[in-house]
Amino acid sequence: MKTKEIANLVKGNMEGDEDSEISKVASLRESNGGDISFLESSKSGEDLESIGASCLLVYEDFVNTANLTIIRVKNPKLEFARIAAILHPRKTPGNEIHSSALIAENSNLASDVFIGAFCCVGENTSIGAGSQLRAGAKLGDDVAIGENCILYPNVFVEDGSVIGNNVVLHSGVVIGSDGFGFVRGEIGYVKFPQIGTVVIEDNVEIGANSCVDRGSLGETRIGEGTKIDNLVQVAHNVQIGKRVVIAAQTGISGSVVIEDDCIIGGQVGFGDHSTVKSGAIIGSKAGILPGKIVREGVWWGVPVQPLDEYKRQNAHVKALPRLRKQVKDIAKILSESKKK
Amino acid sequence: MKTKEIANLVKGNMEGDEDSEISKVASLRESNGGDISFLESSKSGEDLESIGASCLLVYEDFVNTANLTIIRVKNPKLEFARIAAILHPRKTPGNEIHSSALIAENSNLASDVFIGAFCCVGENTSIGAGSQLRAGAKLGDDVAIGENCILYPNVFVEDGSVIGNNVVLHSGVVIGSDGFGFVRGEIGYVKFPQIGTVVIEDNVEIGANSCVDRGSLGETRIGEGTKIDNLVQVAHNVQIGKRVVIAAQTGISGSVVIEDDCIIGGQVGFGDHSTVKSGAIIGSKAGILPGKIVREGVWWGVPVQPLDEYKRQNAHVKALPRLRKQVKDIAKILSESKKK
């Protein structure tokens, strides 16, 4: 790909060598000739002279003192990601159903799917065009998988789950396992029915070894474009909106609602039936009490509070030794004045 | 199933249509004709006129103003769970050993087990009547699986583990992996022996991708009727009692003892050799220091403390700005009186 082609694609303004051949993306410091890279800010503090990349994506107001080959765009990191997707397309193992795979006769597979070794496809299950089941991925009965999905090795999707288009499930993901619901009886726990479903909308990505439980009654739903990291727990009947980002090891209890465009840190814990309003940002390790409603804004701590309140409270706690000293001094003055 | 049959089963008092046909359970709001549902409290605040269910399980003191078909019972949710188990029996794939499964010759399988595709059963391993190994589940050598167990896809049970009757292991569960024990030597860590076993008693259920390590020496044990959620870590030599409930992502360090009938929230962390006495309830995200003994009661926070102390302490922290103001005012008064 020539630099001028890239400039066209990203609709950027180019300076420098328009015919340089770009074969791959690289980080700024590891870049060499033939690479394209990007500057995260206009004033990056990087030693621009030592950059090996043949071309840089930069902000529009970048001052090109080193006479680099650059392309000016609104969002260099975003355009870099787009160019990377073109230069490094994801592996497509081709149209094949491995002879070891176990495919139910009444399943419904598009003509160009890939199904690797030791996969299972259950009764009445469908897989859309261009989707891949990597080795050892397993689908139960009555599952619907959309188009251009990738299910990595050892993914398991339980009966009745519905998965949209362009969904990526990383290795070890479990979709549609029983929710955790038990009722205490006279002599132990009785299982509450876990007979609902899971719906995963288009363009969702879920990280390795994460779990999404089926609804107990009704459904668990993950909205369009939502991205979930590794080792995340999504319990029964959770409703996650569109374009939500959830970092690793976060746990979302039953019936929680997370609305569109929220950003959730890692190791966050959501009590059941809590609600997070659209656009909220919740810091890592926060804890949301059951039933709590979290409004838009930035939230932090256990239990969760607005970030500025959290900071203020922390400052007060840090200042406790000083406060104590002050009280001690006052007490001393009083006791002395009393003596007089 | 007719409503009067259900009333008989749950030993409840029925009002309304005794011959209504019930085919499935549903949540109150999603219920339609032919469904049975339940009211979680006597004063639910629900719009009873709009309920679609043909029959409701309700508390004995429920006032039936809307002339619904109801069955009065002591614990509606519990009876609902029991009826659900009858109306929605778990899938029984039938008596089959898939031709692709790898079964050691000297294993000992009951005549009516189900063993799915790509399963492995090791040397000298036994599986009791009615148990299911779903596709890709793997048992090591010298494993004993009881009757009516379900091991979901990709479960792995290591050599020597003993699993009782009616145990459910969800997808990706690992039983009997090495515990995490190393001794620092002169030039690095030497592995402490991890050669003990795991014993899982009857009626235990363990959620997807949870891990139970073998004892280093001796055993790790999970008691009868205990229920464990997804992504939970149970380390070597942990002793969990009977009817304990443990929510998702909780981590239990080596040699911890959790006695009978405890309830443990999600993302709780237990330091090694801590003990939780029978009947204790520990809130989500709590942290228990190594060696700590937690008595009966409700516990919260890091490090864990009784819930009312935790609340009191939190209130004191919240009141810090006011306290500081008060001290400031006092200091001002003193300084002014001094001037005089």
Place this chain on the structure above:
Amino acid sequence: MKTKEIANLVKGNMEGDEDSEISKVASLRESNGGDISFLESSKSGEDLESIGASCLLVYEDFVNTANLTIIRVKNPKLEFARIAAILHPRKTPGNEIHSSALIAENSNLASDVFIGAFCCVGENTSIGAGSQLRAGAKLGDDVAIGENCILYPNVFVEDGSVIGNNVVLHSGVVIGSDGFGFVRGEIGYVKFPQIGTVVIEDNVEIGANSCVDRGSLGETRIGEGTKIDNLVQVAHNVQIGKRVVIAAQTGISGSVVIEDDCIIGGQVGFGDHSTVKSGAIIGSKAGILPGKIVREGVWWGVPVQPLDEYKRQNAHVKALPRLRKQVKDIAKILSESKKK
């Protein structure tokens, strides 16, 4: 093995029966004749008369009042671990490639590897002498596995990962999955390239269901002799040094650096781009803010602080009721003196 042979191996001073046959290791309380055990301290408080073991490893200054057969060494637990490794060698399933395994033709396997049922070995992938792939373990393309490694059932190693010698990956481990990086675009998130690699050096052990993401650009690296527990998350571009110990459920965000010889507790969370200096010890459940540099020493809390500061702060918080009472008393005295 005779006791005198053990004494020779551990270079210890022996007292008692030199020809006693030792067949296995055991914990002190569960030990019987034929067992070797160890005392964790010189003044253990154990009832030494009731110990069943035929031989004990003890500290050099141990006073042998009960005339036990003992071997005096500098570090009894360490020598016990070494003897255990000899008496209980890890299972070696022998040189076999199971007929069901799927092995790419251009892969490069040493002559004495073990490859179990339903394993996959991708194109151009190599496996060193003595390494084992247990049933269902899967390697992508261009993977290099060193010598004497064990990959337990259902482990998955993605394309291009490099794994050293004597590495143990427990069941369900995922190596080389995509990192979690997305750039917000106009209408949703665009995937940031995740095309780097993972390098795992010699003698690393990683616990069940843990995840190590590939570098987005560049590599994720785990240093020689590092030990990682179950359900740990290691994000893209993380650099972990040598001989680091990381307990269960800890999460390490992108580009974090953990230097040599650190000890990290369980459920710790690392914000991205944080750095932990060599020799630091971080307590369980601690939280490290993004970009933070943690020096040598013992650290605790959220956000992380030196343990003694944490304790002091906690003491101040605990003393708040008393402080408040004191301020109240002062206010009362002042108001009374004012009245006068």
